[in-house]
Amino acid sequence: MVKRNNNQLPQNLPQLQNLIKRDPQSYKDEFMQQHMHYKSLLSIFQLHPNQYNKGLDDLIMFMAQVAQCYPDIMNTYAQELINILQAHNSVLDADMRMSFCRALILLRNKNLLAPTDLLSLFFSLLRSQDKALRTFLETHIVNDIKNVNAKSKNAKLNSTLQNFMYSMLNDSNSKAAKMSMDIMIDLYKKNVWNDVKTVNVIATGCFSKITKVMVAALKFFLSVDNPEEKNSDDSDSDNEPSIRDVMMANKVNKKTRKREKQLKKVKQLVQKERRKKNKAPVYNFSALHLLHDPQGMAEKLFRQLQSSTERFEVKVITLDVISRLIGIHELVLLNFYPYIQRFLQPHQREVTKLLQFVAQASHELVPPDALEPILRTLVNNFVSERNTSDVMAIGLNAVREMCARCPLVMNEELLRDLVQYKHYRERSVMMAAKSLIHLYRNSLPEMLHKKDRGRPTLASIEIKAKKFGEINAKDxxxxxxxxxxxxxxxxxxxxxxxxxxxxxxxxxxHSSDELDETADGGDENNEAGEWEDVGEDEADSDEDEEEDDxxxxxxxxxxxxxxxxxxxxxxxxxxxxxxxxxxxxxxxxxxxxxxxxxxxxxxxxxxxxxxxxxxxxxxxxxxxxxxxxRPAEDEPKKSELVSLGDIENIYKKRKNTKEDRIMSIRSGQEGREKFGFKDNRQNPFSSKTNREKRKNKNFMMLRHKARGKVKRSFKDKQVK
Incomplete structure (x- = not known):
């Protein structure tokens, strides 16, 4: 290759870099010249590391770009940069420190540097006071670990880095500890480090003395996993009874109103069963399921909460984690309930979240005696006519969510008192009480009054009340x-x-005689509202059920x-x-x-x-x-976590938006005559009166006549 403009190459580093990458051997002399220049500038820079050196900055990136072309000469280049960063980290100029890190990342991308050497250095650099550098290093660490584990998990590297991060979480520097926690959480969410060890290392951050680290770890356990939803195969849906089969079975029958109504009910029931199967929760090993000692963690968090002087928001997050641990793992932590009982007041800040925590911490293995005081407090403070209807509805919703997870906490006398609110004047309270009836119809119907149990079906007579700790395992x-x-x-x-x-x-x-004898289940149509699944036929069929019973x-x-x-x-x-x-x-x-x-x-x-x-x-x-x-009622929802919307769900008619109001006005104007003066004359071509013509004249022409209409005073009349 012919060399051109050799005298300009020492000053034009980008051009020399391009030529060296094309033909390393032909430009080795020019590279050696630049390498000697780099050595001299580096020795000068080490005398004053806090000063920026533009020439050294350019040479560092140049050397990193062509390092793979001369491996025998550049074998110690990466170690030199690492030694400078380790020795002068705290006093280095910010731009020079960033240049050193960029050069090391470039060498790492060319596989000229081991990942453990670079990542251990970068973790130590997280202690620096340069925020831009910390953000840059965090992004590189996450991407580098992700790329290393892209094809297959590197267990040895992951174990080494996890041990190093575990020591970083206990670092005295709050910024380094917080950054290490953020890196581990980010790697877990990217499904790179989603193993048991990572979760338990993050769990140790819940007990950190640094508030930011503790809050980040607690919020990690509160985050909801969003796995990719897998669509069910068509073969699974083929095994379900279809609506077409129902219509074919009813095709030859006589068309009557009752038969159409029965067919409609069957369609609704089939669709409901299909939705249940399609939305069946796939068991996902979330972070809370991977803890080694959930009971010990819950007890330790509760002791930390009792002696904590943090803000109320931090205490709420801690209560949320404890309640989720108790509910998911069915733990027994009896001191938790009296602690949260004192906050159950309608005027308490974030009271709906506290009610959610109470429901989450309820399960069948908690003794009913431990939950009964908190249920009494909830009923006395919320479900009372001295409170507003919204407070009463929220209280009844919280009672329902507690009883859905621990039905034995409710006694028969209290249940029948709460059920009486089904005739309350406010719609929200009435619907909340009916949802409580609906819950116990499917769990413990004998606790309800006979008129509230509904018509017995073959499925309801098989319901057997379980005692405390009993498991109904069928063979x-x-x-x-x-x-x-x-x-x-x-x-x-x-x-x-x-x-x-x-x-x-x-x-x-059925035969026509049979249909005439059967009692109708009541009108199924509900008013437009938010609760469509709360007792479909309860509001209209209570009297019918009483008569039938x-x-x-x-x-x-x-x-x-x-x-x-x-x-x-x-x-x-x-x-x-x-x-x-x-x-x-x-x-x-x-x-x-x-x-x-x-x-x-x-x-x-x-x-x-x-x-x-x-x-x-x-x-x-x-x-x-x-x-x-008749259509079956929905079974009570039993999920691991309680949705805040289930407690705050208050039946109210939604206010129409401006667009809805305009649409209703437009629909009312259709087919209506145009607003304005109506010409009622029989012959539209006849002449107009002087009064009608006067309306189209100029005002100045009629001004004198307008003044003549003004009433004159008595004195003016005398003068006239």
Missing amino acids: FVPGAEVLVQKSKSDGSGSDDDGDDSDGSWVDIH SKIEKNGELGKSLGTEDISKNEGKQKLEGNVKMTNEELVTERSEKAKEVSLGRLLTDEDFQKIDAALIKKKMTNVTRGVK
Whole structure:
């Protein structure tokens, strides 16, 4: 290669850098000249490291750019820069220090420097007072560790760096400790360091004496994981009963209003069951699940909270973490409840969050005696007519969330008192009380008054009240008894149980006499509001339910008439032929034995599970004493965390926005005559009167006539 303008190369470093990268051997002499110049400038700079040197700054980046071309000469270059940064870190000029770090990062990107050597240096540089440098180093550390673990996890490097970060969290420099905490949290959120060790190292930051580090660690455990939602396969949805099957089963029936209403109810129930399956929570190992000793951490955090002098906001964050630990891991920390009980006042700041923490810390393993005082305080302070309706509704919502996680905390007398608010004049309080009724209908219906339990269904009679600490573990697949009935009907050649031949859905048609005898479940239409899932037919069907219950009680059919008329036609025929009457307990036992026999005696296929799902839906819809199909109520929500919106959810009609008001005005103006003067003359071409013509004349022409209309005074009249 021909050399051109050699005399300009020493001053033009970018051009020399480009030429060296193209042909390193041809320009080795020029590089050696620049290298000697770099050595001399570096020795001068070490005498005054606090001064900026423009020539050395340019040469440092030049050497880093071409270091891979002369590895034998540049083998000690990286170590020289590291030694300067370690020796003169605190007194270096900010621009020179940034240049040294950029050069080292460039060498690291060219794989001329080990990651452990560079990252350990950068962690020590986090103690510097230069904010721009700390931010720059934090970005590089996160990206470098992410790139190292991109293809495969480097366990040895990760372990070394995690141990180093663990020591940095205990550093006396608050800025270095805070930056190390931010780096670990960022790496966890980027799924680079999402292992158990990282979580437990971050957990030690919750007990740091530095407030910023402690708050950052606590907020990390409060952050919600957002994993990528995986769409369910089409094959899973094929196993569900579809609305089309229901319509086909009802196609040949006579078209009546009651049949249309029943079909609508079945459609709603199928859609509800499908939504439950699609939104089934996938168990995700979040940070709180990866802790080694959650009980010890909760106790230590609570002791720290009791002796803390931090601001109220920091105490609220600590209470949130403790309540989540108690709820998720089902811990027993009895001192937590009296501590938070004293804050439960309507005028307390952030009181809705405190109510959320109380609900989160409630679970079935907490003794009801420990939660009963806090429930009494909540009812006395919030659910009282001396408070506003919003306060009462929030109190009832908090009671509902507590009882959803620990139903035994409520006693029968208090529950029946709270249920009386279903007739309260304010809509928000009434709906909150009905949501409490709805909760206990699905958990402990015997605690409610008979008129509030609703119509008993085959699913409700199977509800068994659990004692404290009892686990209801079933050794069979619920609903599997339908397979025994199906096999019998297939063997006899007749479809006695009312199912279709393909087992896709259950037949819902009845005779016209049957439909006329059945009582309607009430109007299902609610007013427009925010609570659509709180007791769909409670507001309008309470009186109907009372009448039905009284009729059933008079006839003695509530517990003994299951043999005369059942959901399953096959069972009903057998009982009618044998004239056998069974109680609820005997029927539940018989169904359990059949389900156990099927579960243990055969392998269930997808078609079997499809039939079981259809039978479970049918069981929820069918009244015990009659063949009436009615929509099942939602089961109480049981999630790990309590949403603040569930407590602050107050039923109110939303105010219309300006756009909505304008649209309503425009819709009312459609088809209306134009506003203004209406010409009512019969002949539109006839001439106008002088009065009408006067309206189009100029005002100055009519001014004298306008003045003539002014009433004159008595004196003017005398003069005239």
